[in-house]
Amino acid sequence: MQLVEPTDFEILAFLDEQGRNNAINIAAGLDRDRSYVNTRLRALAEKELVQRVGPAENSGLYELTSTGEVARTLRDRYDDPDADFEELLERGQG
DSSP: OOOOTTHHHHHHHHHHHHOSEEHHHHHHHHTOOHHHHHHHHHHHHHTTSEEEEOSSTTSOEEEEOHHHHHHHHTGGGTTOTTOOHHHHHHHHHO
């Protein structure tokens, strides 16, 4: 699993701490460009680390998934050459 450091982990942390939110607020909170945050949110959703939530499908709200929560807690293992990060995520899901 390829993640962009530190941005992807910062997004996961923001959603964990602030709860469901949209790209505008996440970008402002992280002092990042909104279009870049949108791109990263789509990539994180494809990896099932975040998910879009409604009230409407196009509301732009995202929240952390349980896999995203595990990824956040395992951040220090992401660059470990002896660890398979995807396998750690799967085991963390139990």
